[in-house]
Amino acid sequence: MIRIECQPILTAAEMRAAENAVIATGVSVETLMDRAGTAIAEAVRRLAGTNEVLILCGPGNNGGDGYVAARVLAEMGVPVRVAALSEPKTDAAKSARAGWLGPIETLAEAKHAPILVDALFGSGLTRPLDAITTPTPNRSPADAGAQDRPLGERLEFSWAPASARERSVVECLHSLGNAALLSIAVDLPSGLATDSGQALSTPPVFDLTLALGAVKPAHLLQPAARYCGQIRLLDIGVPTVSQAEVLKTPSLPTPGPDSHKYTRGMVAIIAGTMSGAADLAALAAMRAGAGYVTLLGDSQGPPHALVRTPFSDQALANDRIGALVIGPGLGRDDTARARLEAALNAGHPLIIDGDALRLLDPDHIKALKVPVILTPHAGEFDALFGKSDTDKITRARDAATRANAVVVFKGADTVIAAPDGRVRIAQGASDWLSTAGTGDVLSGAIGAMLAAKLDPLDSACAGVWLHGDAARRLGPAFIADDLAEALRSARASL
Template identity: 55%
Template sequence: MKPIVTAAEMRAAEAAVIGGGTSVETLMERAGEAIAEAAWRYAGTAPALILCGPGNNGGDGYVAGRLLRERGVPVRIAASAEPRTDAARAARVAWDGPVEPLADARPAPLLIDALFGTGLTRPLDPSLGDALDRLAGAARYRIAVDLPSGVGTDDGILLGPVPRFDLTIALGALKPAHRLQPSAALCGRVAVADIGVPVTARLGEVARPRLPPPGPADNKYSRGMVAVIGGEMPGAAILAATAAQRAGAGYVALFGGGPGAPAALVRKDIGDQAALSDPRLCAIVIGPGLGRTEEARAALDRALGTGKPLLLDADALSLLAGRPLPRFVAPTLMTPHEGEFLRLFGRIEGSKVERARLAAARAGAVVLLKGADSVIAAPDGRAAIAPPAPSWLASAGTGDVLAGIAGAMLARGLDAFDAGCAALWLHGRAAEMAGPALIADDLAQHLAPALAACG
């Protein structure tokens, strides 16, 4: 997993490197080199305007300006304030060109935003925000140093209006704001620059899972047997069941549910307790299309009573809301969207990562909080953010598909956190391949190549 570090973790990592004998100036020089290199590759010799703030983010900007100029790029620098750190002051002195006041700066084809990075603590002064917006709007290429100025590093909120960038150079490591909305959408492409600062993080980006294909010793049961419990809306359960099949489960049984499913789907009666207790059954997916009737509640209680690994989604989550959560005896993965999350856990303050973490600890289950920036957290503190996925996923039924994939991952023996991570990756990859205007049904047919990439 690529590490994702908070501002405090990044500061601690930098302090450790500095304590080991590397100067801040050296780190700033490396950051400036990375920015100059990226700008050169991206915009060539297009004239640049670099906006420098008072901290080390601004310092990175002065270094990048000097190095771009050495490459023959016409560079102008505009500052919002005098440098306030020793390293930024030194970088300012080493820049031998003029520094314009930001308010009067004229735009240039390439805009590099080095106003604020991880040190931003309060909303931008409106005049500063206006200047950034004006200059970014008039530029052809927009690059942010570390972060777009005006975003909250750890929660991705916008502390004022923030323009859209084409490229963001994340220094040392990804920060939550590069992956959490709304800021993630404003970063453009995010490139991580190695500045020689090793980081340790409690959070990561969901990575491609290792899912080896079946071997000669496998049979349909050993590959994972999944039960999907149907209900009032049969389409949703069929989407989940088909996804479980295409995500590699060897045997998928649909309990209840209507017509139109693949012939390979084994059909069971909704109340078939013996089949649900089959010792070969490795995971139960319940919620998509379940409904909230008394029959649905009874089906949920039966599933909870089996003590088997569970994927709880949609109506199963709504049925659990408003009463104390049961104590889950087997690995359990909950996949709420924001509405279901609110119903289940009430209002929780903090970033999406903190909210998912707290909910997981409270539930004693892994919580995968869906959205354009899906976050997964385990009760033991593990947490990850999904890589960006196509917004075409905002389409009815795609969550049912995710639930089915996750059921297959649980059934193949992954723990609930790893199962959720693997499902997120496969789901996103299948969506990329399905392309524009995808519908949930399309995702299943793209799971095969996604899965093949994980072998």
């Protein structure tokens, strides 16, 4: 089981293409399925201890993985039962099922077990689960005494139309999941759309999801990600590359004997009508490691290390400024517009956030001659780039190209895109980030990275990583001020 940080993220089609490339070298689908099922079995055995395992198998290759895992677990001596939704439909899944010599229960009548393994649907799901008319065998395993049969004795049933007592797949999954001590999803919890991260049906929340061969968008994008629990990758010997990767721990420069405040990087923050937001961005830039932070505009109070200067074109003309943050608490009045115009013309690398995003359009941003990082939340993104039903990765990537800027599309599933098509997706940090001012903190943290001369994509990634790590450290009910302070601990952990 491999941690997913830094791993490539593949869509369902990209994963199929990667598998097909391996198959073209002479490796059969059955071999890949065997590798997947064996890796699942090994992971499950480590977690299950002596507890009984129930594996739910669907009609496709996800179900095939389940049958292989069941066979391998049984060979290892782990108590394991199988419940199926229907007969397998693919050749590989049929052959995997043939390798399982134990009984097969119907999903609708499956008895719960302490360890639940969901191999109903994976990356092939295209419709909601509720639309499935679950066929049930015309002779139930209970009637046939299937539970009492020894391993090795085959039960053959023909599949008949649904009976009146049949329950929906979603209902079965929820009740089996609730009754389990540990629930594990194979590749994805059944019900999720691999590429968009939409929940076609609502699965239960799993404890662990074992991604097969590669991380998929649904492991990280909301709402799907909330159902996955911990995510670990299983290697099935399929080489993968992608322009999209899971956000990694940054490697950041630390001061040396020759460092001084300006070599560490100078960040300027432009204040506006709500100066608290700019204060938060400034504090964040300082705690993220900037050597010199100046706030241009009106604000008061600690920290004393923050250099407060009235806004002026002259203050803005300081050529030591390595990153200029504009937007947090800026307002949208005439003064805000004038400050924004001055900021865009100042020639410094820019982080554009909050209100400033509402005062601009993509063409205007594209025309800028300096590196630009945009940090919109969903509302600001829609206002700037238009609403769309397309998935968040595509939207972020298209926006980055359109504005020729790095786009940090924020949320519980922050997607960072560069104009060249590279994408990084953050693993969910803390839902307690849903509090006022945390976005201001992010813009300041990114400012510190850009001023330290990281390239714009790396700056955005490092800022998002520090922000998420700081939030995780704080636990519940923190406020944005705490978050800015905690960036120091996040940096110290590197």
